[in-house]
Amino acid sequence: MGRNKVKIVVLPLVFLFVLFALFFLIPVNKCKARGVNEWSRRIYDRNSILLREIPSSEYFVSSWTPIDSIPEYVLKCFVQKEDKRFYSHFGIDILSMARALRQNIKNRRIISGASTITMQTARIIYSLQQPKLIRKILEILYSIKLEIHLTKREILEIYLNRTHFGNNIYGIASTSETYFSKSAASLSLKEASMLAVTLQAPSVYNPIVNRRSSEMADALLKEMASDNIISSEEYGRAVKEKAEANKEKLKFRLPHLCDRVIFELKDKKWIKAFTSADCALQEELEEIIKTSLDPLEDMNVTNGSIMITDSRTGDVLVMIGSKEYFSDNIDGQYNACYGMRSPGSSLKPFTYSLGLLNGYNASSIIMDEPTYFKEVWGDFKPENYDFKFHGPVTLRQALGCSYNVPACKVLDSIGVDKLYEILKKMNFDMHSKGPNDYGVALTLGSMSVSLFELVSGYSVFANKGCQTSPQIIDSYMLENEKIIRMKKEKEKRIFPEWTAFLMGDILSDNNARIPAFDMENPFKFKFYVGAKTGTSKNYKDNFAVGFTDRYIIGVWVGNNDESPMVGVSGMTGAGPLFRNAVMTLSKYYNIGDYPSTPDSILKTEVCSKSGKSVSNKCREKYIDWIHISEISEKCTICGNETKKIQRIKYPDNGDVFVIDRDFDLKRQMFEVIIDGDKKDMTLMIDGNVVKERGEDKKIFFNLKTGKHTIELYSDTLLIDKVIFLVQ
Ligand SMILES: [Zn+2]
Numbered sequence: 001m002g003r004n005k006v007k008i009v010v011l012p013l014v015f016l017f018v019l020f021a022l023f024f025l026i027p028v029n030k031c032k033a034r035g036v037n038e039w040s041r042r043i044y045d046r047n048s049i050l051l052r053e054i055p056s057s058e059y060f061v062s063s064w065t066p067i068d069s070i071p072e073y074v075l076k077c078f079v080q081k082e083d084k085r086f087y088s089h090f091g092i093d094i095l096s097m098a099r100a101l102r103q104n105i106k107n108r109r110i111i112s113g114a115s116t117i118t119m120q121t122a123r124i125i126y127s128l129q130q131p132k133l134i135r136k137i138l139e140i141l142y143s144i145k146l147e148i149h150l151t152k153r154e155i156l157e158i159y160l161n162r163t164h165f166g167n168n169i170y171g172i173a174s175t176s177e178t179y180f181s182k183s184a185a186s187l188s189l190k191e192a193s194m195l196a197v198t199l200q201a202p203s204v205y206n207p208i209v210n211r212r213s214s215e216m217a218d219a220l221l222k223e224m225a226s227d228n229i230i231s232s233e234e235y236g237r238a239v240k241e242k243a244e245a246n247k248e249k250l251k252f253r254l255p256h257l258c259d260r261v262i263f264e265l266k267d268k269k270w271i272k273a274f275t276s277a278d279c280a281l282q283e284e285l286e287e288i289i290k291t292s293l294d295p296l297e298d299m300n301v302t303n304g305s306i307m308i309t310d311s312r313t314g315d316v317l318v319m320i321g322s323k324e325y326f327s328d329n330i331d332g333q334y335n336a337c338y339g340m341r342s343p344g345s346s347l348k349p350f351t352y353s354l355g356l357l358n359g360y361n362a363s364s365i366i367m368d369e370p371t372y373f374k375e376v377w378g379d380f381k382p383e384n385y386d387f388k389f390h391g392p393v394t395l396r397q398a399l400g401c402s403y404n405v406p407a408c409k410v411l412d413s414i415g416v417d418k419l420y421e422i423l424k425k426m427n428f429d430m431h432s433k434g435p436n437d438y439g440v441a442l443t444l445g446s447m448s449v450s451l452f453e454l455v456s457g458y459s460v461f462a463n464k465g466c467q468t469s470p471q472i473i474d475s476y477m478l479e480n481e482k483i484i485r486m487k488k489e490k491e492k493r494i495f496p497e498w499t500a501f502l503m504g505d506i507l508s509d510n511n512a513r514i515p516a517f518d519m520e521n522p523f524k525f526k527f528y529v530g531a532k533t534g535t536s537k538n539y540k541d542n543f544a545v546g547f548t549d550r551y552i553i554g555v556w557v558g559n560n561d562e563s564p565m566v567g568v569s570g571m572t573g574a575g576p577l578f579r580n581a582v583m584t585l586s587k588y589y590n591i592g593d594y595p596s597t598p599d600s601i602l603k604t605e606v607c608s609k610s611g612k613s614v615s616n617k618c619r620e621k622y623i624d625w626i627h628i629s630e631i632s633e634k635c636t637i638c639g640n641e642t643k644k645i646q647r648i649k650y651p652d653n654g655d656v657f658v659i660d661r662d663f664d665l666k667r668q669m670f671e672v673i674i675d676g677d678k679k680d681m682t683l684m685i686d687g688n689v690v691k692e693r694g695e696d697k698k699i700f701f702n703l704k705t706g707k708h709t710i711e712l713y714s715d716t717l718l719i720d721k722v723i724f725l726v727q
Helices: 003-025 030-034 072-082 094-107 117-125 132-149 152-162 172-180 189-198 213-226 232-240 255-264 279-299 344-357 395-400 404-414 416-425 435-444 451-462 497-507 510-517 574-588
Strands: 041-044 050-054 270-275 303-310 316-320 365-368 373-375 378-380 391-394 473-478 483-485 530-535 541-547 551-558 601-607 621-627 647-650 669-675 682-685 688-691 699-702 706-714 717-726
Touching: 003 132, 030 152, 041 255, 050 255, 072 117, 072 152, 072 189, 072 213, 117 132, 117 152, 152 172, 172 189, 189 213, 189 232, 213 232, 255 270, 255 316, 279 303, 279 316, 279 574, 303 451, 303 574, 344 395, 344 404, 344 416, 344 435, 344 451, 344 497, 344 530, 344 541, 365 395, 365 404, 373 435, 378 435, 391 395, 391 717, 395 404, 395 497, 395 510, 404 416, 404 435, 416 435, 451 497, 451 541, 451 551, 497 530, 497 601, 497 621, 510 717, 530 574, 541 574, 551 574, 647 706, 647 717, 669 682, 682 699
Parallel strands: 041 270
Antiparallel strands: 041 050, 270 473, 303 316, 303 551, 365 391, 373 378, 473 483, 530 541, 541 551, 601 621, 647 669, 669 699, 682 688, 682 706, 706 717
């Protein structure tokens, strides 16, 4: 043989050898093998409950489950059905191939493909769709390649996670969830065998359409028992089991919250998102928001929203953006948690917190009287919700009853810019305006805010003065299966701990709000809950925002088209819904503990007349919290009075009298005692004048069961009001 001839024969052989060597040696792209781009995107709650599944761009429903989480007997069913010698062959099963060839020749057509699990996996990974003979050759080559680079378990894992189970559902994870409403890990032997028989022809043998599914599964189980793959006991149990397959709809829970997740991750190539949401809690509240608001439709209340967050972590537990997501009438898909609305009085706690930092105490006396504030646009004269003024009130009462003049006075004395700066620091949108554009009305709700911002702001009261920003997403998984943790914003110190503590003490004090809210009101709890309402001037919006020692609960009611509600206040609108939200939260989480007392604050005797720490001349006193630096600031009014302060001394707000049935009712009475020169005053009980101005007589009250109101007027100025109860 000449040298040239050798070359002609050898060179192509060498070339072919190199080609094959390269083909078999280049590693398998595992990411491609796992078919990541075909996975559906999934959103989970804090307890790994699937909230939403978004099919892939080809509308495949598919997700990945590690083989280690699939029970061995499930794997055995598939190996038995599809490829008995899977663990012993090298990608190709020569025995069954020979048998298939014989059958095909005998029948003169291809009726058996003898595809091993490895060959089927190769077909899936490399999308082999060539004519049959070429495809078969490629399948064999790729199978050998897979067997070189992957373990048997890796091949089986890819196969089970990517094979088609009918109805556009791929992989055992999505399949068991859709057909049996459970994870692949909890499939029974019977259910697993029903899925295994599906693969022969998924569109006709899947258990949703195949009426013989159970029968076929039993046949497979029988074969497994006689091959000693399963015991006869296991077989006996499995054939007795009645497994029902149902096609579950694609998950679409907590709709607004999931919409928000998709929005926040819109620039990321994510396949899984892990949120802080609490599905069970939110779904209970989704029902409650409907049952609470439906009766208010006559008052033109069509919508509402709820947010609950954990102030220690910033976790958003609940985000309900409307009463009914699927209602077009109320524009239900819009997430009202982010709607910009007038907060009414709900920013007042920030004003008073600044007040406490600037020399005010809870007991400080502030005059509620007609007052003009000079603003850049002219004079501003705030009114109260009851169109009355209430004379000298403590800061505690002024906030509890939400009187407007005292809030404006406090803000005016410390400067609007202070409130403006603190709101800005807490990430409120200031709408490109300056402090003077808002004026003191900033504390009455002249700036639009969202429920999200309010809940974020109120975290300072639930978290010892530090703000935590609400965050829905904990982490997410990228297409390359890398998990990215969301960066948590560092908590911000806004107020000292004692200020937040005192604000919590006031906002949880039911007695402080009785004159405005009555004795029984939605904000009276048997445990610690601070709360504040806010109603916009024209009744378009009604907020109730509150907190426990850890959680923040925010509620808004109103209309998406901004039409005004009719006759709705915090008592009837957001209040009852807020109460329901708190009570529901208490079923899921431990709430209600009173916050620990900071060192810089203590309870001491304060003077009723000056609101300061008592001097030896003070006679009217009670106990309240005071900052230690204020203890030495003693009362200077008592002993130097020129004019006495007038108020109802007895009874007190919230007093309860009990009628003694053994005695004559006519003799059961008490004297209403008034401090100061009562001659100047008009006294009313339950709306009836009992003492005119100028009269100087003792007033007795005969006990009658029910709730009673005593009001003290100087001219038309309401100076004091007491509500008490007789049982
Ligand atoms: Zn005094």
